């Protein structure tokens with residue numbers, strides 16, 4: 113398996129209450145990634161961590177890293193804090209689409225495989241806040257325009273239930289897929305973030321299958337949470353069996369992109385936090401690989417539930 117990390121989590125982060133860790137330059141973040149066992153991929157944020165394609169390529173070469181994806185941020189600029197792609201003001205929407213297009217140009221210039229966008233600020237906080245009809249139509253139009261541009265670089269959309277809006281527009285894997293079906297561009301996919309999927313009360317393994325069975329491509333972010341909020345915890349710290357089942361289905365679909373870590377060390381030592389995440393992710397992946405896939409899918413067909421429960425106890429929990 114190929115593992116990487118969203119490098120923003122290697123420096124200073126903050127929530128409403130506290131600041132965590134020390135500020136680190138983009139180059140220093142790449143140096144830290146090179147010290148994490150099992151990671152050789154990075155997801156970098158456009159435009160804030162990416163300036164010149166040549167400089168980025170040089171740094172990646174220097175530390176032996178690859179770009180897993182370019183993550184385009186369309187929520188940070190002041191005018192996009194209340195939403196970007198779904199807003200009533202066309203000029204605001206156009207500038208957000210232009211930012212995604214620029215991220216695609218950058219991805220093309222550095223040889224990144226795709227651009228991923230999580231439209232977190234699009235949605236609503238209170239009831240009677242937005243016109244649901246217009247906001248949905250605007251999302252279809254803006255994502256469609258961004259997807260059509262530079263087809264060599266596919267656009268992946270990452271759904272999330274809550275935060276930064278109380279209720280995000282694309283609040284589930286199914287909603288993201290519905291949007292992509294409306295858009296109707298094959299050069300698109302869904303970024304399946306395990307923690308976002310848990311927060312939407314989904315089973316990430318089933319959501320992964322839904323993406324592929326709907327005819328779209330998938331890109332994976334790994335982390336964990338308590339299903340109530342997107343805590344970006346270390347993988348499998350809350351959902352071990354889900355983690356192994358997810359790896360099983362990723363293998364069933366021959367997933368070969370990066371498993372990109374979207375986890376936040378917060379109070380933990382940065383490098384050791386990611387070493388433990390890398391270790392448990394690889395462990396869960398290898399455990400899933402060691403299972404008898406053919407026998408398991410045959411037991412599912414035969415509805416041999418007792419046999420499957422036994423397999424879980426003996427082969428996964430090892431009790």
Ligand SMILES: [Mn+2]
Nearest residue numbers: 270305333374
């Ligand atoms: Mn994510």
